Amino acid sequence: MNLNKLEAFILVVEKKSFSEAAAALKSSQPTTSLKIKSLEEELGLELLERGTSGIQPTAAGQLVYHAAKEISQRWRRLEDDLHGFQDTLTGTLTIGASTIPGTYLVPGWIKTFRNLYPKVEVTIEIGDSKKILDKLLDHQIDVGFIGLEHDSNKLTFRPIGSDSLVLITPNGHPMVHSDNPDLSQIKQYDFVLREKGSGTRKVMEDYLSLHECSLSDLQSVVSIGSTEAVIAAVEAGLGISFISKLAALPAAKAGRIQIVEKFDPFLRNFYFTSLTDTENRPIIKEFTELLFKG
Numbered sequence: 001m002n003l004n005k006l007e008a009f010i011l012v013v014e015k016k017s018f019s020e021a022a023a024a025l026k027s028s029q030p031t032t033s034l035k036i037k038s039l040e041e042e043l044g045l046e047l048l049e050r051g052t053s054g055i056q057p058t059a060a061g062q063l064v065y066h067a068a069k070e071i072s073q074r075w076r077r078l079e080d081d082l083h084g085f086q087d088t089l090t091g092t093l094t095i096g097a098s099t100i101p102g103t104y105l106v107p108g109w110i111k112t113f114r115n116l117y118p119k120v121e122v123t124i125e126i127g128d129s130k131k132i133l134d135k136l137l138d139h140q141i142d143v144g145f146i147g148l149e150h151d152s153n154k155l156t157f158r159p160i161g162s163d164s165l166v167l168i169t170p171n172g173h174p175m176v177h178s179d180n181p182d183l184s185q186i187k188q189y190d191f192v193l194r195e196k197g198s199g200t201r202k203v204m205e206d207y208l209s210l211h212e213c214s215l216s217d218l219q220s221v222v223s224i225g226s227t228e229a230v231i232a233a234v235e236a237g238l239g240i241s242f243i244s245k246l247a248a249l250p251a252a253k254a255g256r257i258q259i260v261e262k263f264d265p266f267l268r269n270f271y272f273t274s275l276t277d278t279e280n281r282p283i284i285k286e287f288t289e290l291l292f293k294g
Helices: 001-015 020-024 027-043 058-083 101-104 106-116 129-137 198-212 227-235 245-253 282-292
Strands: 050-052 054-057 091-097 118-125 141-146 155-169 191-196 219-224 241-244 265-276
Touching: 001 020, 001 058, 020 027, 027 058, 027 245, 054 058, 054 101, 054 191, 054 219, 058 129, 091 101, 091 106, 091 129, 091 282, 101 106, 101 118, 101 141, 101 155, 101 227, 101 245, 101 265, 106 241, 118 198, 129 141, 129 155, 129 265, 141 282, 155 245, 191 198, 191 241, 198 241, 198 265, 219 227, 227 241, 227 265, 241 245, 265 282
Parallel strands: 091 118, 091 141, 191 219
Antiparallel strands: 050 054, 141 265, 155 241, 155 265
């Protein structure tokens, strides 16, 4: 068995297509099919079947897929660690980030890191805080930047930045002109929420709880999966919302929405997180030291 067969199998399962897997491998479809056939013959089991939604793994294929992912990830980490013994750091760094740090903070840090280590390939995956944590625990990413902490002895969390949540409304909304905007007024209007698992939503829930209020007290009309989508919904008049000030300022400057300046913003932290058992991997160690130097 070799890694090329396993990587081909992983991609076919994830993309549910031989042609798309072949494209990702920069190979031909027949070559990819032969690799899968060879793997099945080697294991003596059928690993894939065609379903209504595309190619699906069999029960045995599911077991092989998860094992193959772990083998592939361990091999990649080994390669990266061995590169650390060379004079120039090389390898890959996969970063997971929730929307706000991933959009407004992480690119600058990556630029600095790449200036120091140009041979390291860096990729960013954006998702809500919960999805990023799940991917980190599953070794699908190397480090994360998220808006909430998680109680786990497998993870290390360090504050990396802060932001505030501000109240935004469509242009000309009555709350913009209110002398003393408060939560009692917010309850009167339709509200746009971030989706469950979002760090923004969790911070908002905590803030409401401190003021003896909850999400159920709001006239929620929709839950949306990204900050930009929330801004677009508010701009369209769907409701009001709390979002990151980092995202709200450019939207307000562009005249898309308005910020209720007299409503006191509430602070939130962003955290850098990594697995405790991978902190000393050369690439992760160098990246972490860059973030927190001085």
